Amino acid sequence: MEKILFIAYSVNRPPGRSNILQAHDISIDQVLDQLQSDPDQGLSIAETSGRLNRYGPNQLQAARKKTIWQRFMEQFKDVMIIILIIAALISFMVAFYEGQDFFEPVLILLIVAINAVMGVAQESKAEQALEALQEISSPQARVIREGRESIIPAAELVPGDIIKLEAGDYIPADARIIEEFSLKVEEAVLTGESVPSEKDAQAQVAANAPLGDRFNMLYSGCIVSYGTAKAIVTATGMNSEMGKIAHLLESETEGPTPLQQKLQMLGKYMGFLALGVCAVIFFIGLASGMKLVEIFMIAVALAVSAIPEGLPAIVTIVLAMGVQRMARRNAIIRKLSAVETLGSASVICSDKTGTLTKNQMTLVKVYAADTGLVEDIQAHNSPGVRKVLQYATLCSDGRVEFEQGKEIHIGDPTETSIVSAALKNGLAQDELNRIYPRLDQLPFDSDRKLMTTINAIDGKNIVIVKGAFDVLVDRCNAGDIEAARKYNHEFGQMAFRVLGLACKEIQVLPNSPSSEELENGLTFMGLLAMIDPPRPEAKDAVSVCRQAGIKPVMITGDHLVTASAIAADLSILLPGDHAITGMELAQMTQEELDERVEGISVYARVAPEDKIRIVRAWQQRGAVVSMTGDGVNDAPALKAADIGCAMGITGTDVARGASDMVLTDDNFATIVHAVREGRSIYDNIKRTVGFLL
Known part of the structure; x- marks a missing residue:
């Protein structure tokens, strides 16, 4: 689907967020009443027209950018640079007085200018991150005004507008759902969850519920993956959740890196040393009866010679060489100072989905009721498990296609994980659908939590039902139900997402199939357990981090049970460590x-501003914090951290724009190699500085 860039950014905040309607914890009628709209x-x-003037367009309006000249002048605030400029001016005076050439002062100024140009070239990170937000929006919206449905530019939406959505649509503004049919929304861009959120217009939601638990809401920039909806717009532009992230990005400023802090301190020491040299020479000259002009020129010459004017250039060269070495190991450095900061990293705060995990729902275990066996998915599973995979694939609409030998999953991730597992067993979806054609169906909806198909299998009309185990099991009167309950509980303890599968034979195809007719009197067939699995290399990378004295921390928008299970598997969550939710975090003061913070290894269901609080808490403890992530929800924390690392393949433009380093292979382990390289570079710089002094 074509994306048109229509969102920009503004430092001038529209009507305050405190005045924005919190629509998730009140009824639909109350929302309609407060926004004075008719469904x-x-x-x-x-x-x-009046509301557009009041709230402004549904845009993140363009910020005033610094000019090149302003950026250039800001590069001269460093103490060492100021000292070098003073040294160059004095050197000019000495050369002029003694009739010498101006090679040395010109060289010093050239070094200063080169450093300033490099600084300007590296300073566009925040602006790039904010501009990338423009790509995460819908260019148009389907709206009902004065009883007529029409398509308008999404920028013209206002709070109170009634919008309609269907599968594939980008959500153009934050909205409360009025009615929906089987609605699922991909919210990973905001929450980090890999599984689409099942929406329910009638859901009862607590006032302090995190974004991922607001099942009656839609948020700007997310995608409708299944179903249809009618909703009322509650927030637009900078007042939306996407706008909130833009504010966080704008408000985060970068402090000096450990190397910059030490070089600034060195600059101050060198300045005092130069003044001391001048004072000593001045008094010695007076005592020797020399002329004041001669004393001044000698003192200045010695002071200038005491300043290592080549230091900034040499440090820059060492860092640049490190950048080249890291690029060969799949780490693209966007800011030179980030190289040495990596070497100082003592904490890595990592997102889960797409960073520590594959960001692809995968079917890993199947329980077959016929045989009573639980098997891991492999190339040749038992006949009982293969039958479960065959029936589950026939009752799925998700597809798996191939592009340059790589699987491309299209549709609901839960269903595509089933289709992919069947493929591993030689059960191709297209072939199954050809041999056992679908005769009729009842699509999934959030009320039934089931999907049903009728397929012609071996001359019989077979009803296949797939869905939530707790719902499905009550509709079964055959099969080993007790064993199914036991394995469902075990899979739940392992943080798997579990689907049940059942079937029955019918003699006559119904003219108008209904749930009561098809989804009762079933025979239980099996369970399908799936999860977004850890990356194979992540566990070793975490182990190397611990050996290097680096504390790994998981910060995710996913559920606590899932996050804790993955963290324990990767040895991020160790015995004695704590795992908390965003709601628990919100109840803590920053001081608490x-x-x-040092005892908490997992944070689940957290919002973007929570991630910043965690980063700040570690920094308050004196840690140098690296943050890794790939989603829009990670961007503010990437910018707040001492070193932000974004994923290059699955990462969003917003995350890459807010980062200091981009991992081109999306491999968490790459950051471990980068830290090693950073430590080596830091040691080289220390030796270089010592040699020059």
């Missing part, structure tokens, strides 16, 4: 978090 008629044209 069938929508707003009038006159009313939308600062005290407890």
